[in-house]
Amino acid sequence: xxxxxxxxxxxxxxxxxxxxxxxxxxxxxxxxxxxxxxxxxxxxxxxxxxxxxxxxxxxxxxxxxxxxxxxxxxxxxxxxxxxxxxxxxxxxxxxxxxxxxxxxxxxxxxxxxxxxxxxxxxxxxxxxxxxxxxxxxxxxxxxxxxxxxxxxxxxxxxxxxxxxxxxxxxxxxxxxxxxxxxxxxxxxxxxxxxxxxxxxxxxxxxxxxxxxxxxxxxxxxxxxxxxxxxxxxxxxxxxxxxxxxxxxxxxxxxxxxxxxxxxxxxxxxxxxxxxxxxxxxxxxxxxxxxxxxxxxxxxxxxxxxxxxxxxxxxxxxxxxxxxxxxxxxxxxxxxxxxxxxxxxxxxxxxxxxxxxxxxxxxxxxxxxxxxxxxxxxxxxxxxxxxxxxxxxxxxxxxxxxxxxxxxxx
Ligand code: GLA
Numbered sequence: 001x002x003x004x005x006x007x008x009x010x011x012x013x014x015x016x017x018x019x020x021x022x023x024x025x026x027x028x029x030x031x032x033x034x035x036x037x038x039x040x041x042x043x044x045x046x047x048x049x050x051x052x053x054x055x056x057x058x059x060x061x062x063x064x065x066x067x068x069x070x071x072x073x074x075x076x077x078x079x080x081x082x083x084x085x086x087x088x089x090x091x092x093x094x095x096x097x098x099x100x101x102x103x104x105x106x107x108x109x110x111x112x113x114x115x116x117x118x119x120x121x122x123x124x125x126x127x128x129x130x131x132x133x134x135x136x137x138x139x140x141x142x143x144x145x146x147x148x149x150x151x152x153x154x155x156x157x158x159x160x161x162x163x164x165x166x167x168x169x170x171x172x173x174x175x176x177x178x179x180x181x182x183x184x185x186x187x188x189x190x191x192x193x194x195x196x197x198x199x200x201x202x203x204x205x206x207x208x209x210x211x212x213x214x215x216x217x218x219x220x221x222x223x224x225x226x227x228x229x230x231x232x233x234x235x236x237x238x239x240x241x242x243x244x245x246x247x248x249x250x251x252x253x254x255x256x257x258x259x260x261x262x263x264x265x266x267x268x269x270x271x272x273x274x275x276x277x278x279x280x281x282x283x284x285x286x287x288x289x290x291x292x293x294x295x296x297x298x299x300x301x302x303x304x305x306x307x308x309x310x311x312x313x314x315x316x317x318x319x320x321x322x323x324x325x326x327x328x329x330x331x332x333x334x335x336x337x338x339x340x341x342x343x344x345x346x347x348x349x350x351x352x353x354x355x356x357x358x359x360x361x362x363x364x365x366x367x368x369x370x371x372x373x374x375x376x377x378x379x380x381x382x383x384x385x386x387x388x389x390x391x392x393x394x395x396x397x398x399x400x401x402x403x404x405x406x407x408x409x
Pocket of ligand 1: 077127211
């Protein structure tokens with residue numbers, strides 16, 4: 001009897017492990033083996049989207065080098081919906097998408113991009129458009145027939161309790177898995193129900209860990225609301241154990257290059273960041289293995305924005321196939337230090353100055369558990385800046401130094 005119970009327990013564990021991170025596409029590869037990268041419509045266009053501006057962005061993803069750097073998704077966010085037809089099929093707004101989503105998907109696929117779409121686990125989305133509750137099977141099949149590769153599934157207008165959230169997300173996941181197409185599943189309930197504890201089991205490849213990002217460094221007082229870059233870092237940094245290939249903590253969109261442009265990220269104090277802060281966001285999202293979804297107007301990018309978004313050495317840290325989220329090693333009033341092991345035995349090291357002035361920092365690698373001598377490569381300067389057991393240098397206010405440490409002996 002005892003042996004039988006143990007056998008059942010092991011079987012349950014194995015089955016559970018299978019549902020955890022092992023959603024496979026037709027060719028047998030898992031979905032989202034590295035954090036998805038792309039561009040999301042929301043924070044620049046809000047719901048003023050249409051096929052013309054999305055095709056222009058698709059063109060810009062190629063001409064700017066973003067696709068070549070790994071950003072291969074266009075994620076259509078809220079505002080594409082035009083209700084349901086007389087058979088209850090969800091349809092795109094015919095004014096915004098006169099050629100239809102199939103034509104748009106073909107356009108982006110021809111360019112080597114993938115297409116994401118958005119819905120919500122209730123009757124209405126966050127911006128009041130038609131959502132999928134009760135129509136999960138039908139909508140998943142519609143998305144599959146359109147050639148959709150990714151679904152962001154929001155949670156506005158849905159009940160607060162955890163059990164309902166789990167059921168609603170699992171229902172849509174099962175519908176996607178039954179749709180005949182490998183559609184990655186992004187869970188977006190903003191972290192309130194600790195999705196890192198259950199979202200992978202309900203089929204998600206990623207889950208938002210916080211409320212919506214705003215175009216600001218940090219919240220100025222609780223009453224302001226909205227998450228700045230530092231607010232999100234502080235929530236996400238303790239969740240490293242939950243991330244891995246096929247299941248990622250999603251820190252929300254990169255606000256890099258928005259430069260205080262209005263749009264949703266401009267609310268709640270989102271008046272813009274400095275380029276040092278945008279560069280920090282890119283470093284911190286990368287070392288924490290977050291999905292990287294730009295949301296600025298790619299058709300008009302200044303050189304600084306391109307330099308930040310297109311840094312291939314930084315992107316390589318994010319896309320490292322070992323799939324570890326950095327561990328937070330130091331966290332005090334002045335400093336946050338994060339360390340991420342990489343597939344080839346190197347480490348990525350981020351040193352963030354949280355204060356309002358430039359500071360000198362000594363970082364002894366042995367205090368991080370790294371013994372020996374390391375070659376220290378600065379991934380923003382693109383050069384080796386030392387061979388040592390430690391790094392010492394000046395870090396500007398809100399700056400994040402990002403290094404690759406390569407063991408010498
Ligand atoms: C929520 C999400 C955002 C965006 C909007 C769209 O706020 O968290 O990322 O999708 O809805 O309405």
